[in-house]
Every structure is written in C-alpha cells, then in structure tokens.
Amino acid sequence: MTVTVRDLRPEVPADVERFVRSRRLALPYVLWAPEAVLHRQARTRPDAHCRTLVAEEDGETIGTAQIGLAPDSPEPGQGYLNVYVRPDRTGRGAGTLLVRAAEEHLVTRGATRLLSWVLDTGRDRAFAERLGYRPGRRAHFLRLDLSDGALPPLQEPPPGVELRTAADFADDPRPLFTLDAEVTSDEPSDVGAEFTDYGAWVEETWRHPLLDLDLTSVAVVDGRPVAFTAAHTDRATRYSTAMTGTARAFRGRGLAALVKNDSLHRARAAGRTEAFTGNDGGNAPMLAVNRRLGYEICGTEVRHVRELG
The missing domain is CATH 3.40.630.30 (Gcn5-related N-acetyltransferase (GNAT))
Known part of the structure; x- marks a missing residue:
C-alpha cells in the first residue's frame, strides 16, 4: 500500500468530504465543514500562497495539511503548516510526506520561519522534533x-x-x-x-x-x-x-x-x-x-x- 500526497480537489465534493472526515477524526474539537474548506480555498488572498494537501492511501484520505504564509504579519517570511494524520492511520509515512511537501512549497515562496501546531502527545511531539521543529507556546481546546x-x-x-x-x-x-x-x-x-x-x-x-x-x-x-x-x-x-x-x-x-x-x-x-x-x-x-x-x-x-x- 502506497501513500501519496496531492492537492485537494475542491471541485470534487467527495474529495472535500473525505478531507473533512479525516480532520474531524484527528481534531474533533474544531468545527470542520465542506463549505469552510472551500471558502478558505477561494477567499484567502493570493499573497498567502495557501494550499490544502491530502495524503491518500488506496483512495482513502488518511492525512491533511493546510499551509501558507501569514500575510497580516508585519514580519515577512512567516510560514505555517498544520498537519494532521488520522489517529487510526499513523505509522504509514503520511505525516512526513505532508510536511516535506509543505516545506518545499513554503520555502520556494520566501518562508524563513515555519510554524506548526502539534497535538500535545508524546508521539506527535517526537515526530515534530525529529523533523527539526522545536516546541514553543501551548494552547488549549476547551469544551x-x-x-x-x-x-x-x-x-x-x-x-x-x-x-x-x-x-x-x-x-x-x-x-x-x-x-x-x-x-x-x-x-x-x-x-x-x-x-x-x-x-x-x-x-x-x-x-x-x-x-x-x-x-x-x-x-x-x-x-x-x-x-x-x-x-x-x-x-x-x-x-x-x-x-x-x-x-x-x-x-x-x-x-x-x-x-x-x-x-x-x-x-x-x-x-x-x-x-x-x-x-x-x-x-x-x-x-x-x-x-x-x-x-x-x-x-x-x-x-x-x-x-x-
């Protein structure tokens, strides 16, 4: 079974639905809806260079990434990549592939600093640190x-x-x-x-x-x-x-x-x-x-x- 990474196809409703399902499984504390995903694709300003990526295995979306530059930052070159892999599909290399594809996109568009939110679990933090990311500030989800x-x-x-x-x-x-x-x-x-x-x-x-x-x-x-x-x-x-x-x-x-x-x-x-x-x-x-x-x-x-x- 091979994992591949590609851009989300916003014109394909089933592709967007698979993205939303994957995100809900990985991050259930956030509202995910197809219309919000499509809105980000269509309405984010061009200088943000945003992309939405999916990691796919046998036609199933098992990981996702939303990436771009922070256009409202007074300091240029601030890139973000928020990568989430379904908790039941970890260990297949999807996270690494998504991060590398995101980094390549951001660096070629002038990013000098990369920021990523990572779930506060030993597995996720160790993964981020292996790829050269260092922990900083914490944030909480509340219900x-x-x-x-x-x-x-x-x-x-x-x-x-x-x-x-x-x-x-x-x-x-x-x-x-x-x-x-x-x-x-x-x-x-x-x-x-x-x-x-x-x-x-x-x-x-x-x-x-x-x-x-x-x-x-x-x-x-x-x-x-x-x-x-x-x-x-x-x-x-x-x-x-x-x-x-x-x-x-x-x-x-x-x-x-x-x-x-x-x-x-x-x-x-x-x-x-x-x-x-x-x-x-x-x-x-x-x-x-x-x-x-x-x-x-x-x-x-x-x-x-x-x-x-």
Whole structure:
C-alpha cells in the first residue's frame, strides 16, 4: 500500500468530504465543514500562497495539511503548516510526506520561519522534533456541554453598555473590523498580526460560512463596539468561539465575560448543545473567564517552530 500526497480537489465534493472526515477524526474539537474548506480555498488572498494537501492511501484520505504564509504579519517570511494524520492511520509515512511537501512549497515562496501546531502527545511531539521543529507556546481546546443546564445565569450589562449582535452591523461591519484589528494585534502569538486590509477581512472573516451573526455578541458603548465574541456554528448542534476581545480602553470591566455569556445563552436557545473555544496557554485572564463559564480543557496543542537558514 502506497501513500501519496496531492492537492485537494475542491471541485470534487467527495474529495472535500473525505478531507473533512479525516480532520474531524484527528481534531474533533474544531468545527470542520465542506463549505469552510472551500471558502478558505477561494477567499484567502493570493499573497498567502495557501494550499490544502491530502495524503491518500488506496483512495482513502488518511492525512491533511493546510499551509501558507501569514500575510497580516508585519514580519515577512512567516510560514505555517498544520498537519494532521488520522489517529487510526499513523505509522504509514503520511505525516512526513505532508510536511516535506509543505516545506518545499513554503520555502520556494520566501518562508524563513515555519510554524506548526502539534497535538500535545508524546508521539506527535517526537515526530515534530525529529523533523527539526522545536516546541514553543501551548494552547488549549476547551469544551462546554450546553445541554446540562450548567451555564451561569444570563448577565445584565452594566450602565452605559448595550448588548447587540453582529447582525446589527450587517449593513456596515467596518466598526467590527476596527475592533477586531485592535484586539488581534494584542493577541498572544508567535506571529504578530496587523489587520489593515478591510476588503480582505470582509472576504475571509465576515463572509466566513460558519460565522453566525445572530449568535455573535457585541458590547456597545455610545454606539461604538468595544467588546465582542465571534460565533461559528455548524447550523446544527455545535458552536465554537472564533475570537473574543475587548478594546484596550475598556479592558478590566468584565466585558469579555459579558459577551461570551450572552452568546452562549443565545446559542443554547438556538438549539446548540456543545460549545468549544480555544485559549493560548499564557492568556490566564481569558482562561479564567472560560472556566467560570463552565468550560473544561479537552485537548492541548504545542506550537513548534523551525528556523530556516
């Protein structure tokens, strides 16, 4: 049995479905859907040089990789490769083939530093280190059961703060872009990000097929968004937080907890029964917020880095 690596064929629905199934088996804490995979293929800006790879054995997708450059980074040459092999198909060489194909693509497009999220298991970390990657920061996946009634009571906003949803900004989302750009620039990460391209943000973030405007909660002061939590859903039972943040001038007032609490109550009312979120290991304040809301850690990844040249 021979393992081969090739590009995903977005025009073949069955190929996309096999990619999604493989990712769900390898990383069940993340929402994977065909429309989201296709959106990344079609809407990511050209200077990101993104590709989606699959490792195949006898017509079965057993591993996947999403790769590209970080176009929002102020430091050029930051490449990423996130490789996942189905847990029931390890040991066949799929991971190595995917990594080598990804590295070749990124290096030829100017990458000088490669970053990869790796599941925090002895096997996965040893694999990454054998290929020259060194461990760095940790990040956690967290899960909350929305069906058991354990969600804290709905909070009332403090005086001067109004709770809205992203749907209220459907005609002009630029104020949310401005807020997202500010909080993203402060997010703990190995790669800095500066959102300056509003059009790219609209295409990649605002028009993401999993973004649920009615479940995305926004705290507003004097007509200006000052905190938000972006909700992704599978339009069935699963809900995930894509980003939560507060404008610098309004931090320390509990607004992140306020919008997350509001969004979770909206999600449960809409029939979602399972919620996921993610936390950088060094972001203690947000980790504390999530734990107060009832989230529990269900998985951990370690960012691995390989410096080139």
